Amino acid sequence: MKSYFIKDINIYQYIFEFLDSNMYIIIKGVEAIVIDPHKNEEAIKTLKEKGVSKVWIFLTHEHTDHTSGIYIFHENFKCTLICQEECGKHICNPRSQRPLLIYFTLEERDHINGTNLLEKFKQEYVPNTYTADITYTDEKLMTIMGLNVWFKHIPGHSKGSNIIVINDSFVFTGDSLMNDNPIITRFPGSDHKKYVEYTLPILESLDRNLYVFPGHGFGFILDSMYKDGKLHIEYK
Amino acid sequence: MSNLEKYNQVFCETLQLTEDKLAGLKYQAVELWDSVGHMTLVAALEDAFDIMMETDDIIDLSSYEKGQEILAKYDVNFNE
16 A cells, blocks of 8 residues: 545545455545545555545446455445546446456466466455446536545547546546656547547646646656646557 | 468458468557457457357467467357
8 A cells, every 4th residue: 555645535445356456445534435445454444543434435447456345345335436427437347347457368367377366366256336426428527525626528538538626636537647657549439539539638728837646557647747848658 | 361361361451461461460560469469359359250268268369370260269250
């Protein structure tokens, strides 16, 4: 676990051992925000030790490396799940919730490294579908735990991708903006043209001093991704 | 359109290849058939033939020919 302290707010980062995706947690009193949950005993233990009873779950997008642990939070806390409408349609569909990319990536890694991660993941993975409690189409402003939260739809990596900006200080970008991983815009549900023509201008309209918490990799200042006045994005 | 024509069309569109390049084609032999392309290919095959493939079959789908063998298990007949 790694923690960040930004504008009086602690943000905890937990990395999913199978696909290196990030889960982030913010705790305030008996409430917590959990972004892109995966199963992590340490995180559950920390929330319980701090007396948390209510959890707000936010999803940056619908891919299973960012949703696979929703159930564990539902089992332990009173949860409210918030995501973009297309993301909500995806996570309630058993067919689209299959963790195919995780399976395939782990099989490749096992083949190359002689590990047995796929089998371990299969044993641990609990298939689930979810119904979002709150969805939105384009954007939504909410005050949660005293924090100003802005959800904004940014399609391209997936149909239901969004950014989550908190207190105009930091932003959770999922797999739509990362500084040490390329942006994938050719998954089923991806749309490269939409990413370039619609999403990129939205990302470039954000304050360059925002601290970015990506879906994979570590946090960074948005300005560090600028080159010649534009966001420098690598695609895959 | 026959099942073979549909199958070829999925491969050609997903991997941006012409039909003459399909015979003998294996996973990672072309740039677009990487792990991401594989997911797109699987999704397109499932949509085209209205099937839901088992995980082990998705992992085993390592070539153009192997894909036909696997789809036959889902009652997709390539000899029609």
